[in-house]
Amino acid sequence: MRRGKQVFLTVILALSIILLVGCGNKAKASQNDTIIVGSQGSDLDIWEHIAKSSQAKKLGLKIKTKEITDGAQLNNATSQGQVDVNAFQSWSYYQAYNKQNPNGKLIALGTTYLEPLGIYSKKYKSLKDIPNGTTVAIANNPANTSRDLLLLQKAGLITLKKGFNALGNTKDITANPKNLKFKEIDDTTGPRVLNDVPVVLISNTVALESGLHVLTDSIYHEKVDQGTKDNINILATAAKNKNNTNYQKLVKLYHNKEIQKYIKKKYFGTKIEVNKPLTYLKNK
Missing domain, CATH: 3.40.190.10 (Periplasmic binding protein-like II)
Known part of the structure; x- marks a missing residue:
């Protein structure tokens, strides 16, 4: 009888450990479901709005913003995983960064806008x-x-x-x-x-x-044409995340009709939406 009780307690303890580990993994997974978007200036304001939007909820995206005002530091943080996706840089800035940092390259997820000079x-x-x-x-x-x-x-x-x-x-x-x-x-x-x-x-x-x-x-x-394509802004992430479907959804979210309506109103139409495939930027 005593032995039976010990077996019962051992089984209960084992189940408890399994449940605790499961809960821990679930909590960790829940944390990992949150996308940290690093940004600065007006882009940060936009992504703070997007993070709270009903459009983000409809896509099942949990977004948290992080401000880093230095561009190189923001790209480094993205490369090292402290930031999941960043929203601040032009195509030319991104290319220059990758050239200077061959061991920490980023990949572009999609285009966002052109702010005309x-x-x-x-x-x-x-x-x-x-x-x-x-x-x-x-x-x-x-x-x-x-x-x-x-x-x-x-x-x-x-x-x-x-x-x-x-x-x-x-x-x-x-x-x-x-x-x-x-x-x-x-x-x-x-x-x-x-x-x-x-x-x-x-x-x-x-x-x-x-x-x-x-x-x-x-x-x-x-104006938006081949002569200004290097100045078009993009969303970028670490190269290892190139197949992350949730990160790719951020591009779709940015170009959502209601989100664009907000951006156009707040910035008086000066952030000109550019919703083009990345091949547009890559073609000579």
Whole structure:
């Protein structure tokens, strides 16, 4: 009888352990079901809204946001698994990061938007009004300097050498028919500089913060085409997660009609939706 009781207690103990381990694994799995989206600035605001949305619930997605304001740190955190998916970078930034970090590569999940860079002026109402010898303020950091120059070329104001890339600068200008002069500035000061410099190139984020609307206040701005595809923003994750279906659902969620309605209203239509396959960015 005593032995039977010991066997009974042993079985109960074993079952308890199994249940505890099962509960522990379930709790762990539950934690792992939450997708941590790392972001910054207006993108962080958007994903905080998305995380609370009914659209996320309908897709069965639990989202938690994490703010990391330095781009390289955010990509590193994604590569190392501290962040599951990040939402902040352009296709060109992503490519540069992967080139510099071959052992911690990320993969793109899908496209999100283009924030147009604009050419602004308080003095001139159109490109044709810009006279010879005009001073143009451009960004003093390499990535934005090259983007500024590419827009000036697109506007027909200058010509750049063949093969101009993200490391290019004013030395790569091969034709400057209006003899424009270039003043390099901290690109966050663009709106203030507008009072002193006739023509200034300003990113949309900086413009919005100063009450400028790129689609109505600039005299020329980027459009979604093959020439601006490198500036299209994406969602990215660690390479090992390329087949994660829940992460892929985030792209669909971003492009949800109601989510887009919110984004367009909050940012006055300046975050232009780009819902294209990744092959659009990869094609030369």
